Amino acid sequence: MTKSIVDHNDVLSLTEQELGDLLESLGAPRFRGRQLFEWLWRHDAKSYEEIQVWPRELRERLQGSYPISRLSLVQSQVATDGTTKLLLAMKDGQRVETVLLPHRYGYSVCVSSQVGCAMGCKFCASGLKGRVRQLTAGEMADQVAYGNLVLHERSSKISRIDVMGIGEPMDNFANLMRFLELVHAPAGLNLSYRHITVSTSGLVPAMQKLADSGKPVTLAVSLHAPNDALRLKLMPVNRAYPLGQLIPMCRYYAERTGRRVTFEYLLLDGVNDGEEQAHELAQLVRGFPNHVNLIPWNPVDEHPFQPSPKARVRRFQSIVQEYGISCTIRRELGQEIDAACGQLRLREEEPVSP
Ligand code: SF4
Incomplete structure (x- = not known):
């Protein structure tokens, strides 16, 4: 432990x-x-x-x-494709978002790890108000259990966990480790580490601890830019851990765990979606087992970015693939609900003016 x-x-x-x-x-x-x-x-x-x-x-x-304090439902939104966004309350009244996502194999759950987030990524609704507090391991695991309760009515259950909701999981490392043990335990939710993905904006020392932890979860790194100058504009974390430290740590993770690393790359119109940037990205990440996941931007009122045109997204993908790198475009799920992380919590706290 x-x-x-x-x-x-x-x-x-x-x-x-x-x-x-x-x-x-x-x-x-x-x-x-x-x-x-x-x-x-x-x-x-x-x-x-x-x-x-x-x-x-x-x-x-x-x-x-030793009272049992379970999460309680504040609000839910269900999209026609089955994507379900839950706003759940904790015992101190703080709220957290959890999203259930339908796939061919069943459902995955996107778990939040903090209330708010301190990382301040420029494209993210969750970071707008900063970090309020860490979630406990039990509050994280209970999001999975609550998801199963919802899915029970659909004769389904959660098969995979993505720790990719609100918060930077590596900034809550001890509770993250405890959460992984809780959901993996055979007497409980019994989910394989191989069916769990932990995302990070790039906290390099914690990535090394995860690599050395003996828990072979998939690591997803939010990259979003192929060079330091642009990444620094989008993600302040790049100041402390630039690409020259981040990419070698990703390579270390792949070698240590035998798992390929996923790079998440949000495509923002005219910002990071050009052909030259696709070449730069491929050259940055080639040479060790990984996968690039391109994410079409989901507009957030509070941010000025626009989605890349579909043709440019496909061109970006084909350039990355030319380098022999596995590259997919994320399916757009739950389009009609507040699907970008942090949106539901923000809307619930601050009703949008008419
Ligand atoms: S993208 Fe993730 S790490 Fe960045 S501010 Fe949002 S929740 Fe935090």
Whole structure:
């Protein structure tokens, strides 16, 4: 277990082993820890009252000192293609966005890792108000559990997790590690590390820690520009970790984990979508296992960018592919809802003026 500061009253953030320790410390048999873990993550228990097979005295004791604080729904938007955006409230009233995305194989869930974000990327609604607070591991895992509750009504469930919602997961590293262990645990949600993608704007030291963690998740790096000058204009993180550090760390990640790295590249009309920039991008990332994912820009009122014309997107893709690099264009899901990250939370907090 990665060392992290965890509130031991926050049972949703505790591993099966830690729940065993807790139950033992209360004089209950250790196996109750595994039972509680299963009740939390397989049966979505909201209260100890639901665990009727337990002695009443134990249930009451836990309810008093270790209440189960699950996420609650504030608002949801469902697009015709099934994309579902959830605005969920935490116990302190802060809100977080979670998105369910339909695929041929089932659903993926896009999990948020912070309330707001400190990274300040110029194209992102989430960074507009800065970082408010970190999410706990339990709050992150509960987004997956809540997604499963919604999908149960569609006879489906979550098969993949993308930690790509609001926040920079690497800026919440200890809780990210704990979250990965929680959702991977066989007694709980039981998701393979290989079905989990963690994104980053490029926090190089944390990327190395993830590479060395023994958790072979897919790493997705938000690149969005093929050179330092342009990337610095779009992503302030490039000042601390320029491409000369970022790309070698991506290579290290691929070598250490045996997983190819995904590069996310948002196409902004007239900003980073030219032919020369496509060549520059391909030359930057070639030489180790990776994949380039081109993302058509989804306009956000607060930002001035425009989407690239479709023909230019296809031309950009074909140039990158000429270098033998795997390159796809992301499907546009949920077009009619507030689909860019952070939009739903911002709209809910600040109603758009007529
Ligand atoms: S794109 Fe990601 S890292 Fe950048 S401000 Fe938005 S949430 Fe933060």
